[in-house]
Amino acid sequence: MSRGPGNKAFTLIELLTVLAVISLLTAILLPALSKVKCAARALVSAANQRQITQAIGAYAGENNEWFPESVATLGTSARFSWREPMVLTGFQKRSPHHRRSVSDYLREYIPTAKTLSCASAPHAYKYLEDAWLAGDAWDNPSPDTGYEDPVFGTYCLYWNYRGYLMDRQAPFMGPDRSFGERGRSTLLISDYFGFGHWRNELTYGTRKAFGSCEKFSGAGITAGTPVSSDYWSRMALEEPADRRSVQIVLHAGYTDGHVAKYSAEQTRVLKVAITPDGSVPYPDNVGPAGDIYLPLD
Numbered sequence: 001m002s003r004g005p006g007n008k009a010f011t012l013i014e015l016l017t018v019l020a021v022i023s024l025l026t027a028i029l030l031p032a033l034s035k036v037k038c039a040a041r042a043l044v045s046a047a048n049q050r051q052i053t054q055a056i057g058a059y060a061g062e063n064n065e066w067f068p069e070s071v072a073t074l075g076t077s078a079r080f081s082w083r084e085p086m087v088l089t090g091f092q093k094r095s096p097h098h099r100r101s102v103s104d105y106l107r108e109y110i111p112t113a114k115t116l117s118c119a120s121a122p123h124a125y126k127y128l129e130d131a132w133l134a135g136d137a138w139d140n141p142s143p144d145t146g147y148e149d150p151v152f153g154t155y156c157l158y159w160n161y162r163g164y165l166m167d168r169q170a171p172f173m174g175p176d177r178s179f180g181e182r183g184r185s186t187l188l189i190s191d192y193f194g195f196g197h198w199r200n201e202l203t204y205g206t207r208k209a210f211g212s213c214e215k216f217s218g219a220g221i222t223a224g225t226p227v228s229s230d231y232w233s234r235m236a237l238e239e240p241a242d243r244r245s246v247q248i249v250l251h252a253g254y255t256d257g258h259v260a261k262y263s264a265e266q267t268r269v270l271k272v273a274i275t276p277d278g279s280v281p282y283p284d285n286v287g288p289a290g291d292i293y294l295p296l297d
Contacts, residue, residue, distance in 0.1 A: 269292070
C-alpha cells in the first residue's frame, strides 16, 4: 500500500515488526523483573525478622532479661507435647501464668501482624491481623476450626522452644534469655523450610513434599486452612528426599540481633517433640510437621 506525503499510517509489516520487538523485550525483561520482585520480598522478610529480634530483646529488657514463653504447645501443666514452631496462637494456655498467643507477649513491641508474615509466602493468612489484635481472646469466625482456634504462621519461632535434633540425637533448646545459657541455641526466628508436613497430603495425597514460605524452583502452593497460611511446596524428585536439591535462600535471626542468609545445604533436621524436655520426637508420618530444617549453628 502506497502512502502520500501526509499519510502517517503504519504498514502491516511495520506493525508486526513493532509487535515482535515488544514481545522480545517483554520476554527478556519479565524474568529480570521477577527476580527483582523476589529479591525485594526477601529484603522485606529479613527486615521483618530483624524487627522481631529487636522486639524480643525489648521484651527481655523489661522482664529481667527473660524471653517470652513459647506458645507452640498442646496440653497443660507438665503434661504437654510440642507443636510446630510456626504457632502464633496456641491451642490453650499451658498454665494460668502462660499466654497462648505470641501477640499477648509482643503486641506492645510489634503493632502490626504483617511483621509476623513472610513477605514471600503465596498469601497472608486471612485473619492474621484480627488474631494478632485479639491475642488470647481470639475466636475464629470460620466454622470447623475447633474449640481452641489456633493460628499457624509462616516463620518458625524458637525462643523457649524445644524439639529433637536428628543429627545430635539430642534435644534442641531454644534461647530463654538475652545473655544466653550453655547448651541453648541463639536462634530466635527463621523462615519455615521443611519436608513431610501433614498439609502436603491435602495437595499431593502424600506428605513427601518440601515446603517453605520462601518460593523455590518448581514450587506450587500447598493451600492454607482456616487456621493457617499458604506455603510454597514441591514433591520430592528423588528417593530418599534430598533437601540439597532445593535451590532456596532463607533467613534467620539470632539473639544478638543479626539476621543471616542460609541455604538448604546449611541446615539440620529438627523433629517436633512429644515430651516437654524434647527428648522424644514424633515418628515419621505421625508428627504434625515432619522435618523442619534449622540453620546450622
